[in-house]
Amino acid sequence: MQEYGIQIERSVLSSILFDPSRFEEISTKIDSKDFSYLPHRHIFEALKELHRLDLPLDEEFIVKKETPERPIDREELLYILGTNPISSIEAYVNEIKDRSIKRELHRLANTIREYSQKEELESEQILDHLESELYKISQDNENRDFKEAKEVTLATLEHIKKMKERGNTILIGVDTGFKELNKMTTGFGHGDLVIVAARPAMGKTTFVLNMAQKALDTGKGVAIFSLEMPAEQLMLRMLSAKTSISLQNLRVGNLQDEEWERLSRASDEMAKKPLFVDDNSSLTINQLRSKLRKLKSRHPEVGMAIIDYLQLMSGTGSRDRHLEVSEISRGLKMLARELEIPIIALSQLNRSLESRSDRRPMLSDLRESGAIEQDADIILFVYREAVYKMKDEKEKEEQAKKEGKEYRSNFVNKNEEEAEIIIGKQRNGPIGTVKLIFHKHCTRFVDFDKEVEIVFEEGKFDTNEAKIEMASI
Missing domain, CATH: 3.40.50.300 (P-loop containing nucleotide triphosphate hydrolases)
Structure with missing residues (x-):
């Protein structure tokens, strides 16, 4: 089953590299964290950055976006390039999302088991924390400790552009x-x-x-x-x-x-x-x-x-x-x-x-x-x-x-x-x-x-x- 999931992820990434115009639609449904295989997460993150900078979404530019924190697995990239792209990709994207949510729910189930054994926590505190986590899963929020300066800056500029498009309204x-x-x-x-x-x-x-x-x-x-x-x-x-x-x-x-x-x-x-x-x-x-x-x-x-x-x-x-x-x-x-x-x-x-x-x-x-x-x-x-x-x-x-x-x-x-x-x-x-x-x-x-x-x-x-x-x- 694990290999089957990896193959689905390869098919989606291959379809993006074959037709980069698909990336925008796909990225509204899944994010890098939804990929189960770490090299795929790194490749998708590189694609996101290339898309933000309006650069080509291809093998050469993906490799250029490699960082120590985000290594690009060349061998896996070759596997992806050798995978046949698919025309009807929606079912594959939904499958990746479904598997990601199930992994999050499994993690939450372990958290429930762990918290329920802590005597110092009241039941209301545990319920509140779990409801908050469940809401984040349902809303597909990405729970990270920090946002990097680049991400914050780009998001701020995007906000300013949107305000400009609205005609400098009050x-x-x-x-x-x-x-x-x-x-x-x-x-x-x-x-x-x-x-x-x-x-x-x-x-x-x-x-x-x-x-x-x-x-x-x-x-x-x-x-x-x-x-x-x-x-x-x-x-x-x-x-x-x-x-x-x-x-x-x-x-x-x-x-x-x-x-x-x-x-x-x-x-x-x-x-x-x-x-x-x-x-x-x-x-x-x-x-x-x-x-x-x-x-x-x-x-x-x-x-x-x-x-x-x-x-x-x-x-x-x-x-x-x-x-x-x-x-x-x-x-x-x-x-x-x-x-x-x-x-x-x-x-x-x-x-x-x-x-x-x-x-x-x-x-x-x-x-x-x-x-x-x-x-x-x-x-x-x-x-x-x-x-x-x-x-x-x-x-x-x-x-x-x-x-x-x-x-x-x-x-x-x-x-x-x-x-x-x-x-x-x-x-x-x-x-x-x-x-x-x-x-x-x-x-x-x-x-x-x-x-x-x-x-x-x-x-x-x-x-x-x-x-x-x-x-x-």
Whole structure:
């Protein structure tokens, strides 16, 4: 059987040397590590380098690419040149790939046996490691300790060329859904851990759902882990934002005929989107990793994950909470890099910021801020001054009642409010503030200069409805 496998590999390599135009297609299906015979791996690596440099894929140039770490077996090269090329090569390529995966699975089986005998390892740690290895096998990732300078340089140049082909566009990552935020961040990068933090009632869940909607509208899949809110409530908010129908009216089914038509169209559209929601209120970092890996493996179109929210997650043991949060944030960052998608995690802020005269949040206001601040690539704060103004007016009114005085407020509760997205940290870009407009009735943030249909007139937004909205944002 071993000789049979070597002969298949020779046939594939011979076909490449006979017709070099085949190499590009073949190299998208197999890599050097998929060859079982070491001399074949070295020859395929040489072919890869020649192809990158746009040099001829022939015997003479293969020999020129020999290095001490990558010797070229001349005798084996003669065997390959003497092997008849085949016209229908796909079955042979698939056979090489299949054998490679089986070898990896055999290696993993030995790892399972070895790890299961280690008393110092907990079962959850073993499962997490094995799931990670299995995901790498299924995604055909090449697990190496180092990348050589040549490989990194060529990959970087290739990336720059791709950006040039896109016309020097501002957006190079996942679209945030907001024009000015895209300018500041160039979009969320693959592998980024993005923290969205705010005090309660500021609209952080609404903000990330608006981002999720944009991703869905551009064809990307979105995974949402909602530890605080049932999936149906999330969908109500997304439908409210999409249709401009009041969230409160959607909740009670108080809709006009035209609104029912809008809702029906939006529902049909949303039902076809690659949106995946896990609303289990109890979730550990290991469970999240396992679920997201499986989802990404089954649905490669998933391009963003959202966790609402970080402080409700638990680690792998009952340790100090700061250590637990550190484990969670580090785990999320590593998972984002592994799956090559941005992971957006919501976070609560310390209550102490409300005692300041300027209640705009800063990095030190993050709960367990040390680990979160260190691991995050981008930290965004959601801030709405009107929330505090309403709260202050309410407190003044209650205080006046206690003193038997009459209090007349000048505060006008508007349907539209200015909002600020404060970029508190950005590993690869500037920090600063982006202004948005928040629509209360349909829980939606929009660009500051964007014209969107407004259902309610300013100043006529019902106060009781405002209380309901604020309590659940």
